[in-house]
Amino acid sequence: MVRIGDIADGIGRGVETFSASVSETFFEPVVRLGVTGLSRAGKTVFITSLVANLMERGRMPQLRAAASGGITAAYLRPQPDDTIPRFDYETHLSALTGTAPHWPESTRAVSELRLSLKVRPSGLIGAVRGPRTVHVDIVDYPGEWLLDLALLDKTYSGWSADILSRMGQRPGGDGFRVMLTETDPTAELDEPHAQALTGAYTEALKEARLAGFSDCSPGRFLLPGDLAGSPVLTFVPLPEPDRPTPRGSLWREMERRFEAYKREVVKPFFRDHFSRIDRQVVLVDALGAIHAGPRAVEDLRLAMTEILGAFRPGRNPWLSALLTGRKVEKILFAATKADHLHHTQHARLTAIMQELMRDARRRADFAGADTAAMSIAALRATVEEMRTHEGEELACVRGKLLETGRQAALYPGELPEDPAVLLEPAREGAAAWLEADYNIMHFAPAELTLRPGEGPPHIRLDKAAEFLLGDRLR
Ligand SMILES: Nc1nc2c(ncn2[C@@H]2O[C@H](COP(=O)(O)OP(=O)(O)OP(=O)(O)O)[C@@H](O)[C@H]2O)c(=O)[nH]1
Ligand SMILES: [Mg+2]
Helix, strand or coil: CCCHHHHHHHHHHHHHHHCCHHHHHHHHHHHEEEEEECCCCCHHHHHHHHHHHHHCCCCCCCCHHCCCCEEEEEEEEECCCCCEEECCCHHHHHHCCCCCCCCCCCCCCEEEEEEEEECCCHHHHHHHCEEEEEEEEEEEECCEEEEEHHHHHHHHHHHHHHHHHHHCCCCCCHHHHHHHHHHCCCCECCHHHHHHHHHHHHHHHHHHCCCCCCCCCCCCHHHHHHHCCCCCCCCCCCCCCCCCCCCCCCCHHHHHHHHHHHHHHHHHHHHHHHEEEECCEEECCHHHHHHHHHHHHHHHHHHHHHHHCCCCCCCHHHHHHCCEEEEEEEEEECCCCCCHHHHHEEEEEEEEHHHHHHHHHHHHCCHEEEEEEEEEEECHHHHHHHEEEEEEEEEEEEEEECCCCCCCEEECCCCCCCCCCHHHHHHHCCCCCCCCCCCCEECCCCCCEEEECCCCCCCCCHHHHHHHHHHCCC
């Protein structure tokens, strides 16, 4: 038995010293795979497990090039972009698969990793062409940054009005509201006051996120990175004054910073990162939202529609000009953490995902991009178990609880066959689910003993990889 940590160590030492020869880099095809999702959706775990399972392909039967032996080798190589932080694969993998497995730390910015696959095409083509190398550049970025696209269409006054009305529908934000009542937008800007307001507003966004709400934009407020504390991140929505605002007033300065945020933060992300993506996976913690209740589900639906808007060229003139001639060829919407459900319920979760995207899909078909919805678990932390409870057979999952380390069985509740049973009350603004209760437990990653050639256990990661990359590996 070999632990995956040992395998990863071996790989980490050898491979990145490989230097690419010029001829290789010129003629070898590159696929740029974007991985996004709102905070805690499962991006880091997804990328780590995908890479580990592409290096050790024993658990990837549904990836045709892996099952057929078409992929003959996989290794990490230096990434092409020198200024993007490297995705810290080795640290995340050893967190998930070490002796005391734990979930990786939260990551707060864009990062990149290049995985190179040696592929021997099958049949006649293979005989003629011989083996080739395909580089997969994986780019991890927060979904919140896609939500920011909507800001480009908004004025400061329109944005302020939207946000203040939305805050009324959500938990949290009391501190910010109290501060607003003591704030005169026409008064001269006072920087410490602007910072205190921003602090309170950021706190409100964090509270909303914790309560299961999705759209907590502007995206950089929760994930400021090295912009923390700078003027582009020091603005808040204000009630619009009914008289003209003098120069140098709080309102005018906030308006100016809002415009600077659009120009200096939002646009560069779309220009430098988003516009180069070929394939995209959007990870969604749909189970988390269902557990949080109807309002969180409706908020997720709206956020998904907004996020998917970024993939519909034409929606935003600035973005379509930027993307001329380029498009994302495939978009996968994946409900993550499906190992919280017995497999008998996976199809229902997928149906809910499909329904969540329906509006966005109806409005445009993503300019010909191929789309799919799936339920997956990048790292399976549970096993399935049938339990009898009060004479009823319940399809449960069992795992090690994160808090106590004890084994526990979870019956998450029965997802409805018809997604409308959840989505309609959500749309109508219901405060709680009427008929059912959806539970969730936080499991720790299971201790693994992996056979050589096997990556970490997952659910349908191979199917996801086939959809996203399969055609480029044949
Ligand atoms: N059971 C289970 N839990 C998962 C899985 N993937 C993610 N999780 C849980 O979701 C949490 C967030 O996963 P991450 O991969 O760190 O999510 P992220 O999107 O990178 O989060 P940020 O970096 O904070 O934006 C983990 O700490 C786990 O608790 C999975 O496949 N199965
Ligand atoms: Mg992360």
